[in-house]
Amino acid sequence: MAENTEPRIGVFLCHCGTNIAGSLSIDDVVNYAKTLPYVAVADQYQYMCSTPGQKKIDDAIKEHNLTGVVVAACSPRLHEPTFRTATREGGLNPFRFEMANIREQNSWVHMHGMWDEATDKAKDQVRMAVAKAAKLEDLIPKSVPVEHAAMVVGAGVGGMQAALDLASAGIKTYLIEATPTIGGRMSQLDKTFPTLDCSQCILTPKMVDVGRHPNIEMMTYTEVENVEGYIGNFDITLRKKARGVLTPTEATAKGIVGGGCNGCGDCTDVCPVIKPNPFEMGMAPRKAIYIYHAQVMPLIYTVDFDSCVKCGLCVEACGEKKAIDLEMQDEFITVKVGTAIIATGFDLIPIEGKKEWGYKRFDNVISSLEFERLICASGPTGGHLIRPSDGKTPQAVGYVLCAGSRDNTGGVAKPYCSRFCCMYSLKHAHQMYEKIPGCKVYLFYMDIRSFGKAYEEFYYRIQNEGAKFIRGRVANVLEDPETKNLHIFAEDTLLGRPVDIEVDMLVLAAAIEPKEGANVLRKKFGVSASQDGWMLEAHPKLNPCGTTTAGVFLAGVCQGPKDIPDTVAQAEGAASAASIPIHMGEVELEPYFAICMEDLCAGCGMCVNLCPYSALALIEKEGRTVMQVTEAKCKGCGTCGGFCPGGAIKMQHFTTPQIAAQIDAFFAGGVQ
Amino acid sequence: MADEWKPKILAIICNWCSYAGADLAGGARIQYPPDIRAIRVMCTGRIDMLFILKAFVEGADGVLVSGCHFGDCHYLEGNFKAAKRMFMIKNLLRNIGLDDKRFRMTFVSASEGAKWATVMENVISTVKELGPSPIKEFKK
Numbered sequence: 001m002a003e004n005t006e007p008r009i010g011v012f013l014c015h016c017g018t019n020i021a022g023s024l025s026i027d028d029v030v031n032y033a034k035t036l037p038y039v040a041v042a043d044q045y046q047y048m049c050s051t052p053g054q055k056k057i058d059d060a061i062k063e064h065n066l067t068g069v070v071v072a073a074c075s076p077r078l079h080e081p082t083f084r085t086a087t088r089e090g091g092l093n094p095f096r097f098e099m100a101n102i103r104e105q106n107s108w109v110h111m112h113g114m115w116d117e118a119t120d121k122a123k124d125q126v127r128m129a130v131a132k133a134a135k136l137e138d139l140i141p142k143s144v145p146v147e148h149a150a151m152v153v154g155a156g157v158g159g160m161q162a163a164l165d166l167a168s169a170g171i172k173t174y175l176i177e178a179t180p181t182i183g184g185r186m187s188q189l190d191k192t193f194p195t196l197d198c199s200q201c202i203l204t205p206k207m208v209d210v211g212r213h214p215n216i217e218m219m220t221y222t223e224v225e226n227v228e229g230y231i232g233n234f235d236i237t238l239r240k241k242a243r244g245v246l247t248p249t250e251a252t253a254k255g256i257v258g259g260g261c262n263g264c265g266d267c268t269d270v271c272p273v274i275k276p277n278p279f280e281m282g283m284a285p286r287k288a289i290y291i292y293h294a295q296v297m298p299l300i301y302t303v304d305f306d307s308c309v310k311c312g313l314c315v316e317a318c319g320e321k322k323a324i325d326l327e328m329q330d331e332f333i334t335v336k337v338g339t340a341i342i343a344t345g346f347d348l349i350p351i352e353g354k355k356e357w358g359y360k361r362f363d364n365v366i367s368s369l370e371f372e373r374l375i376c377a378s379g380p381t382g383g384h385l386i387r388p389s390d391g392k393t394p395q396a397v398g399y400v401l402c403a404g405s406r407d408n409t410g411g412v413a414k415p416y417c418s419r420f421c422c423m424y425s426l427k428h429a430h431q432m433y434e435k436i437p438g439c440k441v442y443l444f445y446m447d448i449r450s451f452g453k454a455y456e457e458f459y460y461r462i463q464n465e466g467a468k469f470i471r472g473r474v475a476n477v478l479e480d481p482e483t484k485n486l487h488i489f490a491e492d493t494l495l496g497r498p499v500d501i502e503v504d505m506l507v508l509a510a511a512i513e514p515k516e517g518a519n520v521l522r523k524k525f526g527v528s529a530s531q532d533g534w535m536l537e538a539h540p541k542l543n544p545c546g547t548t549t550a551g552v553f554l555a556g557v558c559q560g561p562k563d564i565p566d567t568v569a570q571a572e573g574a575a576s577a578a579s580i581p582i583h584m585g586e587v588e589l590e591p592y593f594a595i596c597m598e599d600l601c602a603g604c605g606m607c608v609n610l611c612p613y614s615a616l617a618l619i620e621k622e623g624r625t626v627m628q629v630t631e632a633k634c635k636g637c638g639t640c641g642g643f644c645p646g647g648a649i650k651m652q653h654f655t656t657p658q659i660a661a662q663i664d665a666f667f668a669g670g671v672q
Numbered sequence: 673m674a675d676e677w678k679p680k681i682l683a684i685i686c687n688w689c690s691y692a693g694a695d696l697a698g699g700a701r702i703q704y705p706p707d708i709r710a711i712r713v714m715c716t717g718r719i720d721m722l723f724i725l726k727a728f729v730e731g732a733d734g735v736l737v738s739g740c741h742f743g744d745c746h747y748l749e750g751n752f753k754a755a756k757r758m759f760m761i762k763n764l765l766r767n768i769g770l771d772d773k774r775f776r777m778t779f780v781s782a783s784e785g786a787k788w789a790t791v792m793e794n795v796i797s798t799v800k801e802l803g804p805s806p807i808k809e810f811k812k
Contacts, residue, residue, distance in 0.1 A: 075695045076712070077687070101710075104698030109789070110706045117706040124709050526746055528689070530783040548688055548746060548782070592714060610717075612748040637747030638718025642754065647720075654713050659684075659723055662711050666682060667730035 007134040008040040010066045011126060012057060014048035014073035016103055021046075023107035024118035029072065032123045038134045040064040048073050054086040061090030068092075068133035072100035072126050078539075093138035095591070095653060100129035124666060131665035135658045141588040142631060146232035146338040146581045151176060153224055153521065156184020157203060157564060158556030158571040159343035160210050165575035166341075167215035171582050174335055175210065176238060177220045178517070181296035182207055184345055188279065188369060190376035190383075192564060193427040194458035200295060200378065207297040221302060223517075225332060227524045230635060231551030232338050232587050242328040244289070244303025251323060261323040263291070263299035267314035275307050281370045283388075284380035289314050289324070293378060303328075339578040342525060342535065342547075343555040343571065344518045349404050351510040353412030357400060362479040363389035364486055364505045368424060371507045375431050385435050387505040389484040394504035396440040397432055398488050399425045400474050404511035406446060414511045416532050419561040421509035422449045426459055428507060429467040441467040442501055444474050444490055452563065470499060477506060512561055525552045534560045545574040550587075553578050592636030592653050594629050600648035601626040607640035607649060616640060679733040679799045683710040684719050686751070689740035689781045696785030704792040707799075708736065715739070716777075717750025721757050724775065725764070731808050734799035737777045738791065744781060751779070771802050 011033040015021035026044050033042035041064045045053045048071055057069055069087045073079060076099040084094035102122045110118040148171060152163045155177035163175040175182070186192075187207075189199035210216055219238065226237040251260030273288035286292075288308040289301050303314075303326065315324045348367055352360040359365045364387045366374070377383035387394045401421055407413035422445070429441045448469070450459040463469070476489040480502075488501045514533045522529060526549040528536040535558050538546035545553045555571035556562065562570065581587045594616070603625030608616045615633035618625050627648075641651035650656075685691050691712050697704070713719060716739030727735050737758055739751040758777040765772045776795055780788045 075691075075698070077692060077695055101695075104695040105710060106698075106706070108698035108701050109704055111701065111703060114706060121706045121709070128709065128711070523743060526748075528740075528744060528746075528782050531781075536782055548692075610753060612750070635747060637715035637750045638713065639715060639747065639750045639753050642718045642720045643757070651718060654718055656720065656722075659711060659713070660726060663682065663723060663727050663730060666709050667680060667727070667732065 005067065007038045007067045008065060009038045009068045009070060009130050009133050010057065010060045010064060011039055011042040011070045011072065011130060012048055013044040014053070014071065015044065015046045016073060017046065020073070020103050020107040023111050024102070024115060024122050028119050029122045029126060033126050033130070036127055036130050039130060040066060049079050049082050054089070057083065057086045058090040061087070061092055066092065068096045068098065068136050070098050070100060070126065070129045070133045072102045072122065072129065074103040075101045075105070095139040096133070096136050098129045098133040098136060100125040128662045128665045131661040132658050135655070135661050139591040139652055141591045143586045143588050144232050144632065145586050146584065147336045148172065148582055149174070149335070149337045150578050150582060151236060151335070151337045151340040152343060153340065154184070154343035154345055154558070155182035155210070155218070155220070156343060156345045156556065157186040157206070158345070158567040159184070159341070160206055161568050161571040162341045162343060162555050162575040163216050164206070164209060164213065165572055166579055167213045169579050171215065171579060173216050174337065175216055175218045176222050176224060178223050179292070180221045180243070180302040181292050182210060182218060182220060183297065186564060187293070187295070189372050190379070191427060191431065193423045194454045196427070196430070204295050207295070211297045218298065220298060224521055224524060230589065232581060234337050234340060234551065235334055236337060236340070237332055237334045240331040240333060242305060242330050243300070244305065244308070244324060244326055244328050245301045246323050246325060247298065247300050256322045259320070259322045261300045262321065263301070266317040267301055267324060270313040270317045272311060272313065273307050273309060275304065280373050280380045281367070283370060283373060338582045339551045339553065340525065341553045341555050341574045341578050342522065342527065342558055344515045344521060344558040346512040346557045346561070347515055348510040349412045349414065349513050351404055351412070351508050354404055356476050357403065357474060357506070357508055358477045358479065358486070359508055362477065362486060364484055365477065366505065366507055368421065368428070368507055368509045371428055375435065392504070393436060394439070395436065396442070396503040398442045398444065398486070398501065398503040398506045399428060399509060400506065401425050401443060401445040401509045402473070403508040414513065414532065416561065417449065418512045419449070420563040423452070423455055423458070423563065425509045426450070426462045429462050430465060433465050442470060442488070442503065443467055444470050444472060444488070446471070446473065452565065512557065514558060518558055525549055527552060534558065545570060545577050551581060590636065592651070593631045593634035594636070594638065594640055595650040595652065596627045596629055597648045597650055598626045600646050602646050602648070603627065604645065607644055610639050610643055612639070677804060679707050679796065680731060681708045681734040681736065681795060681799055682727045682732050683708050683736040683738060684713060684723060685710050685737070686716045686739040687712055687714045688746035689744065690738035690788065692782035693780040693784045693788040696783065697788045700785050702785055702789040704789040705796045707796045708792060715745065715747045715750035716754035717747060719754055721761055724761050728770065728805065728807060731805060733805045734774045734795060736791070736795050738780050741779045741781055770806070773798050774802060774805065
């Protein structure tokens, strides 16, 4: 289209059912739009995003020879891509489209008795959008190749599933795990609800699959140090923490033939340092050279350099295998990937912060994960459920559900539902009856949320097994100093009376919070967080795996509390989404990059230092110093353009004349 | 009729945090007064000081710039660089005799819909208290 012709803008108002039309006068705004300069046609439709709505745009572009399109509807963050496509279908460059957000930022926030004000605001919004649309230019998105590799950060059940899916789709996948073994939280669990599958039995085969998949490069005891680049071309620097132990491959590379760790455990037998094992929630010992548990993947020992005294006994015990190197240092490696999935999981909140329940004050108050280890056949007690104070088998056990969840009192408490505590507490109750016939089980609950497939049926089953459900929050717990038994004080809200129940042991179904360090990690990937700290999905309903950083996806609890089936499902979704750009081979980036207008550039170089991506440089051109943009590096923030003292930087799609026209349109009351 | 005057307030807000926060307020139907019109930019770093001065010259009774929280910028540090410029705006306004409360920079994340509504209420009530911008006198 000729650049010099007078702009001809089409304006289309969407009713969005009654979402918009119920709060402001569409007719008034359409009639007003017709009076605006450059507007060739103004129209309305119930649902502009529907096929007939989009066809209106298509037809109008052709009929009225439009140079720009304005749709006044929902947020551009929702439907800008839709209408850009419609604009392109009509034969215009898709960037000749501008949206006026009269729903999220107008009709939905000015709903009651605000008809006139909302209508006036919509007129202003349309006027400003038309002003911008009149100055829009054709832009060509740049296509960049996508690296045929992906990264998954976090190797719990979600991360492992995502990695397996990506790898099985033929994509080289780096699986990064901060601890020495893959498996995550699920490997700490004994049984899983509602099927009572043994957690290890269903997880271990997956761990083995991950370990031997030719397309998966498993990197345990490794953390993400730095992320650079953009979709298709992320350069991710990893810190391979010093493990102190060589794998057979690493040993061979160093010329130690037949050497490297074979997992025999001779080293750990001789190690004199004893520390609590975090995998067993500190209830079992480990040495300074250790593995978490027998099923670790990879089966390679790790030296905890914080507690190692470097006595060298392990090196001696290892002998000819020469697997142990007590002088090992952290290594940094950079890998290139096209897309990445974050699957970092959760921690329990420090439930001792809820002082009334006595965790860490009373021996026999334990957290649900501690109970999980105590009842697990591979746990510290070999599956014999005993209570911490005296090693006796508890005959009466209380469970506090919503321990710190759905709690607005602040401190360590969380306002949200942690989603799986009801169900695992029911499972714990069942396991009590299984292990200790005739025992008493009391569950203190607010509501039982058994919403999943076969969950409600499981709830009935536990009720029939004899568990006592007491609807009420536990107000206080006191310990009998002699017996170490606990008195639970609560109000039974269904009977409307206070209760005092004596139990041998109390289990707190503690709320969960994002994994320690997840907040730092997400910022490296440019991922936002919701108010409660969980990572923010691109759209809560329509894009629950994506993030606002193109090419970065979320799987599992890092995005919000969810149980194992939901985690695995989201992981598969994230893997599918992450594989699309890789299989496409190239992606289009929005053409919002900076351009130097060399005539105006004085070569001062202020912008060069402002750019966070090192995309700008000063060059010599025709005897002058001017700035040059490396388009592939520019992400289009416009920080350079906002500062350039000479106005020499043009930020595409957000140019100074375009923004100035919007400001003029607001205050001057029309496009001049 | 004193309540006839409606302030004209311009907001320039970033796509990733504050614009998304404003959308979230909409999705949650959190109601707030309607006197602000927003321009979307990708990052507050894009905001030239001249945009704000232009708005005041054209007759803005108030201007709001809103971006991501520090450390949460989609472009690493654009909001930080913007904030430094915005301090200068405040200075400048004081020097030319405009109350610097007419200009504000806030930080509203994509998950802070309720905060966006509070910001709207605060900015509008502040500007309403200050009354029409004296610059309008020159334009008559």
